[in-house]
Amino acid sequence: xxxxxxxxxxxxxxxxxxxxxxxxxxxxxxxxxxxxxxxxxxxxxxxxxxxxxxxxxxxxxxxxxxxxxxxxxxxxxxxxxxxxxxxxxxxxxxxxxxxxxxxxxxxxxxxxxxxxxxxxxxxxxxxxxxxxxxxxxxxxxxxxxxxxxxxxxxxxxxxxxxxxxxxxxxxxxxxxxxxxxxxxxxxxxxxxxxxxxxxxxxxxxxxxxxxxxxxxxxxxxxxxxxxxxxxxxxxxxxxxxxxxxxxxxxxxxxxxxxxxxxxxxxxxxxxxxxxxxxxxxxxxxxxxxxxxxxxxxx
Numbered sequence: 644x645x646x647x648x649x650x651x652x653x654x655x656x657x658x659x660x661x662x663x664x665x666x667x668x669x670x671x672x673x674x675x676x677x678x679x680x681x682x683x684x685x686x687x688x689x690x691x692x693x694x695x696x697x698x699x700x701x702x703x704x705x706x707x708x709x710x711x712x713x714x715x716x717x718x719x720x721x722x723x724x725x726x727x728x729x730x731x732x733x734x735x736x737x738x739x740x741x742x743x744x745x746x747x748x749x750x751x752x753x754x755x756x757x758x759x760x761x762x763x764x765x766x767x768x769x770x771x772x773x774x775x776x777x778x779x780x781x782x783x784x785x786x787x788x789x790x791x792x793x794x795x796x797x798x799x800x801x802x803x804x805x806x807x808x809x810x811x812x813x814x815x816x817x818x819x820x821x822x823x824x825x826x827x828x829x830x831x832x833x834x835x836x837x838x839x840x841x842x843x844x845x846x847x848x849x850x851x852x853x854x855x856x857x858x859x860x861x862x863x864x865x866x867x868x869x870x871x872x873x874x875x876x877x878x879x880x881x882x883x884x885x886x887x888x889x890x891x892x893x894x895x896x897x898x899x900x901x902x903x904x905x906x907x908x909x910x911x912x913x914x915x916x917x918x919x920x921x922x923x924x925x926x927x928x929x930x931x932x933x934x935x936x937x938x939x940x941x
Contacts, residue, residue, distance in 0.1 A: 644656065644657075644658055644659075644703050644782060644783065644784070645657060645659060645680055645685075645700050645701065645702075645703065646700075646701040646702070646703050646707045646708070646710075646711050647668065647670075647675075647698050647699070647700065647701075648698060648699040648700075648701050648707075649670070649672065649698050654701075654707065654710050654711040655670075655711055656703060656707075656708065656711040656712065658782065659677045659680055659681055660677050661677065661678070661681065663676065663678065666678065670698075671696070672691055672695075672696025672697065672698055673691025673692060673693055673695055673696040674691055674692045674693070675689060675691055675692070675698070676692060679692075680700050683700060685700060685701055685702040686699065686700070686701060686702075687699070687700050703783065705724075705751045705752040705755050706721050706752075708748075708751050708783060709721060709724065709748045709751065709752070712746055712747065712748060712779070713746065713779075714746050715745060715746045715772050715775060715776075716745035716746050716772070717745070718745065718746045718748035718749075719748050719749045719817075719841065719928070720748075720928070722868045722869070722870040722928075723841070723868050723928055723929070723931065724748070724749055724752045726866065726868050726931060727749065727752075727815065727839050727841075727931065728752055728753065728756050730837065730839055730931070730933045731812075731813035731815065731837045731839055732812075732813070732837055733753065733756040733757055733761075733812075733813060734756070734757070734761075735757060735758065735759065735760055735761060736757065736760045736761045737756075737757040737761045737812040737813060738757070738761060738762050738764075738806075738810060738811050738812050738813075739753050739757055739761070739762070739763045739764070739811065739812065739813045739814070739815070740763075740764045740765075740766070740801055740806075740811050740813075740814045740815070740831055741753060741763060741764070741765040741766065741814075741815045741817075742765075742766045742796040742801070742814075742815070742816050742817065742818055742824065743766070743767070743816065743817030743818050744765045744766065744767035744772065744773065744776045744791060745767070745772065745776075745817065746772075746776070747765075747776045747779050747780065749815070749817075750763060750765050750776070750780070750789060751780075751783060751785065753765075753815070754780075754785045754788040754789050755785070755788075757788065758785075758788045759788070761788070762788055762789075762790065763788060763789045763790070764789075764790050764792065764801075764803070764805075764806060764811075765789060765790070765791055765792070766792045766794050766796045766801065767791065767792070767793060767794075768793070768794065768795045768796070768797075769793075770793050773791055773792070773793040774793075776791055777791040790805070796818070796824060796827065797818065797820065797823050797824055800827035800830065801827055801828075801830070801831050802827075802830065802831075806831070808830050808831065809830065809831065809832065809833050809834070809938075809939070810831070810833055811831040811832050811833060811836060812832075812833060812836055812837065813832075813836060813837040813838070813839070814828055814831060814832055814836065814837075814838050814839075815838075815839045815840070815841070816828075816838075816839070816840045816841070817840075817841045819847070820847075821840045821842065821847065821851045821854075822847075822850040822851050822853070822854035823854075825851070825854040825855060825857075825858050825860075826858065828858075828936075829858050829859070829936065829939065832936040833936075833938075834936070834937065834938035835935060835936065835937060835938065836935070836936045837933070837934075837935060837936075838855070838860065838933070838934045838935070838936060839931060839932065839933050839934075840931070840932040841929050841930070841931055842929055842930055842932070843927075843928070843929040843930070844930075845930065847930075848865050848930045848932055851932055852865065852932060855932070855934050859936070859937065859939075860934040860935065860936055860937075861934070861935050861936075861937055862933075862934060862935045863932065863933070863934045864932070864933050864934075865930050865931065865932045865933075866930070866931045866932075866933070867927065867929075867930050867931070868928075868931065869926070869927070871920055871921075872920070872921040873918040873919060873920055873921065874918065874919055874920075874921055875916055875917070875918050876916070876917065876919070877914045877915065877916055877917075878914065878915060878916075878917045879914055880914065880915050
């Protein structure tokens with residue numbers, strides 16, 4: 644399994660095949676025989692068969708899997724995922740329940756956070772998505788740490804013979820009506836277990852928070868995570884005095900490294916490296932509601 648990196652917005656994950664007839668990857672950069680990847684170290688720059696284009700072969704980390712997996716549903720990205728993993732206080736050995744497997748983006752990060760001795764139990768009410776997610780986890784090499792259930796958690800709860808009541812360290816919900824599931828959540832979380840809910844609308848957040856308070860949860864807080872990425876590129880600083888000679892723009896085919904070298908030599912003394920926001924930034928995704936379960940009252 645390898646992630647083929649073309650640029651920050653274009654990545655694809657493939658399974659390498661040693662068969663020369665089947666093992667060929669085609670894209671706008673050319674044809675890439677799988678044999679050119681096999682035996683190479685992760686991070687290697689791989690050229691196409693005609694040497695007119697290249698891409699990078701990267702190790703499938705959780706973040707790269709999120710950026711290259713097939714979207715069966717809308718997915719969570721690194722900004723929200725990192726906050727969820729931190730807020731649930733996940734570590735090696737933890738047992739986690741997730742309801743709303745979807746495309747498996749969050750599931751991969753949850754499983755990697757609790758491996759190798761922990762386990763993730765993820766629930767999906769759609770049979771086709773549950774089956775495809777299970778196949779994906781096997782492809783990622785994570786099936787040992789993830790159990791997929793095809794089950795309607797809203798009406799049927801999370802009880803299963805492999806999960807004892809009040810034995811789960813953390814539980815995550817991504818459902819349209821999470822307030823109807825809290826009654827099942829309290830049966831699964833251990834004392835001081837962590838809870839997190841993802842909802843896109845503030846009205847959902849309000850009803851979920853009311854249900855959490857009703858069932859004895861404490862330290863209930865809601866967050867919205869937004870990130871802003873910046874590009875760094877050379878920009879011409881125009882002179883306030885028109886009589887001064889303007890520097891020429893760098894040639895389009897010139898690499899950034901060679902351009903910087905010329906800047907050091909004073910050839911492009913009117914260019915400065917400036918940072919500007921990335922052109923296609925993701926905005927609002929949803930609200931994350933975090934809470935702690937102090938345990939059932941005697």
